[in-house]
Amino acid sequence: MIQPAAVAPVARVAPQFNDGELLKGLRLLSLPMGVKDVVTIYGSLYGGDVFSPKSNFLHAHMTAAMLDQGTLKRDKFAISALLESVGARLSFSSDDYRVSFAARCLKADVPLVIELLAEQLREPAYHQRDLASFKKRAVGNLKREDEDTDTRARMAFSQLIYPPAHPNYIPNTDDQITAIEQLKRRDLQTFHDRHYGLGSLLIVATGDIDRDVLEEGFRERFGDWKMVQLTPPALDDCRGNRELSMTEEIVTMEDKTSVDLIMGMVVGLDREHPDYLPLFMGSYVLGGNFAARLMTTVRDEAGLTYGVGSSIGGADDGKDGYWAIHGTFAPDLLSAGKKATLVQFDKWLKDGVTAEELSAKKTTFIGTFRVGLATTRGMASTILGILERGKQLAYIDEYVDEINAVTLEEVNAAIRKYIRRDNLIQVAAGTIDQAWKPLGSS
Numbered sequence: 001m002i003q004p005a006a007v008a009p010v011a012r013v014a015p016q017f018n019d020g021e022l023l024k025g026l027r028l029l030s031l032p033m034g035v036k037d038v039v040t041i042y043g044s045l046y047g048g049d050v051f052s053p054k055s056n057f058l059h060a061h062m063t064a065a066m067l068d069q070g071t072l073k074r075d076k077f078a079i080s081a082l083l084e085s086v087g088a089r090l091s092f093s094s095d096d097y098r099v100s101f102a103a104r105c106l107k108a109d110v111p112l113v114i115e116l117l118a119e120q121l122r123e124p125a126y127h128q129r130d131l132a133s134f135k136k137r138a139v140g141n142l143k144r145e146d147e148d149t150d151t152r153a154r155m156a157f158s159q160l161i162y163p164p165a166h167p168n169y170i171p172n173t174d175d176q177i178t179a180i181e182q183l184k185r186r187d188l189q190t191f192h193d194r195h196y197g198l199g200s201l202l203i204v205a206t207g208d209i210d211r212d213v214l215e216e217g218f219r220e221r222f223g224d225w226k227m228v229q230l231t232p233p234a235l236d237d238c239r240g241n242r243e244l245s246m247t248e249e250i251v252t253m254e255d256k257t258s259v260d261l262i263m264g265m266v267v268g269l270d271r272e273h274p275d276y277l278p279l280f281m282g283s284y285v286l287g288g289n290f291a292a293r294l295m296t297t298v299r300d301e302a303g304l305t306y307g308v309g310s311s312i313g314g315a316d317d318g319k320d321g322y323w324a325i326h327g328t329f330a331p332d333l334l335s336a337g338k339k340a341t342l343v344q345f346d347k348w349l350k351d352g353v354t355a356e357e358l359s360a361k362k363t364t365f366i367g368t369f370r371v372g373l374a375t376t377r378g379m380a381s382t383i384l385g386i387l388e389r390g391k392q393l394a395y396i397d398e399y400v401d402e403i404n405a406v407t408l409e410e411v412n413a414a415i416r417k418y419i420r421r422d423n424l425i426q427v428a429a430g431t432i433d434q435a436w437k438p439l440g441s442s
Helices: 059-065 076-085 107-122 128-145 149-161 173-182 185-195 211-222 276-287 293-301 331-351 355-372 376-388 395-405 408-418
Strands: 018-023 026-032 038-046 089-094 098-106 201-207 247-252 259-266 307-313 322-329 425-430
Touching: 018 211, 026 211, 026 376, 038 107, 038 376, 059 089, 059 128, 059 185, 076 107, 089 107, 098 107, 098 376, 107 211, 128 173, 128 185, 149 247, 149 259, 149 322, 149 425, 201 211, 201 376, 259 331, 276 293, 276 307, 276 322, 276 331, 276 355, 276 395, 276 408, 293 307, 293 322, 293 331, 322 331, 331 408, 331 425, 355 376, 355 395, 355 408, 376 395
Parallel strands: 026 201, 247 425
Antiparallel strands: 018 026, 038 098, 038 201, 089 098, 259 322, 259 425, 307 322
């Protein structure tokens, strides 16, 4: 008899990393990968939205958003020209808790990219003319987003289930515009001076790595940066409402070709809770990808939606997350699409998932995870995310085992425990009236 070939074990990733605290408050991890001449650098530090003063919730966001708008040494055009001349990319972003950066360059240009990274993180100019221009663009973007059905549905949903002080709460567009218009140059400078520095800086570099060059560059450019000790505020007194009874809200918007529908609730879990993965896998079976129940039934079989899925959101950094189904429908198909979606929701809630479904989705999810680690960007971003969660580096090798360890009983128990039909919040935004019918219909 021919024996099946043995499956080669997947090499452990964590031991391949060079990991250490390069400077006090700066941890540098690097991993050589099989790509020639290309280096990817991802990193982050505390300084996100939760650190904004109560007087203006956009201090942190705007401080980070203007990091690439010029420094005390060079304006934004000079920086852009330098990066373009060597084909490098460097960008900044921020979220509830962190300011993040991502860079990609050739191996020979790593010292230049580190120099520009340090310059923009440490010495942003916040020139008045640049701030005025940036604020104008930001207000314009917000007004355009306010006409987007997805944006309006997410905003309304967040406001129903979370209090205004919660990181998952999305303020009204008018409130965001007012906050932007009130910002002054000194506000950004003050926030930067108080919140940016060593202390929580994590950096991950992957690709054609020369560790000596990395260490020399970061020591030279960050060695004398001040220490800043930031502690994210506790959320104990600011939680979502898990006891909301079934609520519906319609956001009527004229002349839209589609309606965004969100149905969900606060589940009160963060990513580190033992029930998070079981509930995540249960939701993945229902609507995690194109082969999940919702897409195969509501879209492929019934032809009622452009797209529909389910997920857990807002559960990072200790936040009490929410679970939701999100679908996009033509206005005249909304009623039928919503009904078909609820049929699948009720079946999932009553019967749970099957062993075959769970096994298949584990295989798919793990495969996608491993494929992501094959690229320098995927590896760097995954490792950074693990460290930001407070996990040990070894978790990169334990994660797949953790997924595989989730049992069918745990998944179905989590669905029954955290998903309640009587608490289902339903929000729709689009060209429909308060009766869920297309505008102008009889």
